[in-house]
Amino acid sequence: MDSSSSLSRSPPSYIAPYSRILRYAVSTALWLVIGIIQIVFFAVFYERFIEDKIRQFVDLCCMSNISVFLLSHKCFGYYIHGRSVHGHADTNMEEMNLNLKREAKNGPARLLSSSASTFEQSIKAYHTMNKFLGSFIDHVHKEMDYFIKDKLLLERILGVEFMEPMEKSIFYNDEGYSFSSVLYYGNEATLLIYDLLFFCVVDLACQNFILAAFLTYLQQEIFRFIRNTIGQKNLASKTLVDQRFLI
Incomplete structure (x- = not known):
């Protein structure tokens, strides 16, 4: 055996083998670090000192004298008690309809004549549903009563x-705004995991971080557009409020 021989390889001639697992690990770690930084920034700084949209929504309901039922399941959901202490905030759907009729007599109508009858039916259904839910909250229906308690x-x-x-329904006091879990805004963790998997799959297929990031951003915007469009239609049909009144 030659004593001058060496089994070691010189560093310039060494090329590490390609590893999909290692590339996936790097992509996942990079995406998670960016996501965690964003979560910490919004939770610690942005929502505390700039704006908290969920809290603003609850405050808006209170100022507008509007209570909201959000049902995620047939017998489970969330209730935002937005009844104003002043008893009256602005106007309701019936008064708004009367104002629109007066406006139509004095000038061009905002509602087309073909949709006027449909709007009238929606007003009646809205009033009936609103009256029933209000009486339920006021403990009028003893056979469908409820009680309020704190969670353990x-x-x-x-x-x-x-x-x-x-025998009775249960309303739990909730100071953590857990109703946001039924909103698109409150599913950051699920969306983060989905974007992470989408980014990694595209990157493994194309071997390009930039293309994967661009396609991930593109699918985010597409889903956001679909969610906004379908969400407005769903909100209008479930609340019996005309879609033209939605902001």
Whole structure:
């Protein structure tokens, strides 16, 4: 054996083999770091000192004298008690309809004549539903009564309810704005994981970080557009409020 021989390879001639697993790990780590930085920035700084849209929505409901039912399941949902202490904030759908009729007599109508009858039916249905839900909150229907309680510590930690409603419904006090979980705004974690997987799949297929980032951004905008369009139609049909009145 030659004593001058060496089994080591010189650094310039060494080329590491390509690894999809390592590339996926790098992509995942990079995306998670960026996502965590954004979450910390919004939770610690932006929502505290600039604006918190969920809190602003609740404040808007209180100032507008509007209570909101958000049902995520058939027998489970969230309730925002936005009843104003002043009893009257601005106007309701019936008064708005009367104002539009007066406006139509004095000038061009904002509602087309072909949709006037449909709008009238929506007003009646809205008034009936609003009256029923208001009476339910005021404990008028004893056969459908409810009571309010605080969650236990373990219930708040796990995000579940242990008590099964039998004779009465249960309303839990919620200071964490958990109703945001039924909104597009409140699903950041799910969207982050989806974007991460989409980015990694595109990157593994194309071997290009820039293209993967661009396509990820493009699909985000597409889903946001679809969500806004379908969300407005769903909101108009479920609340019986004409879509033209939505902001």
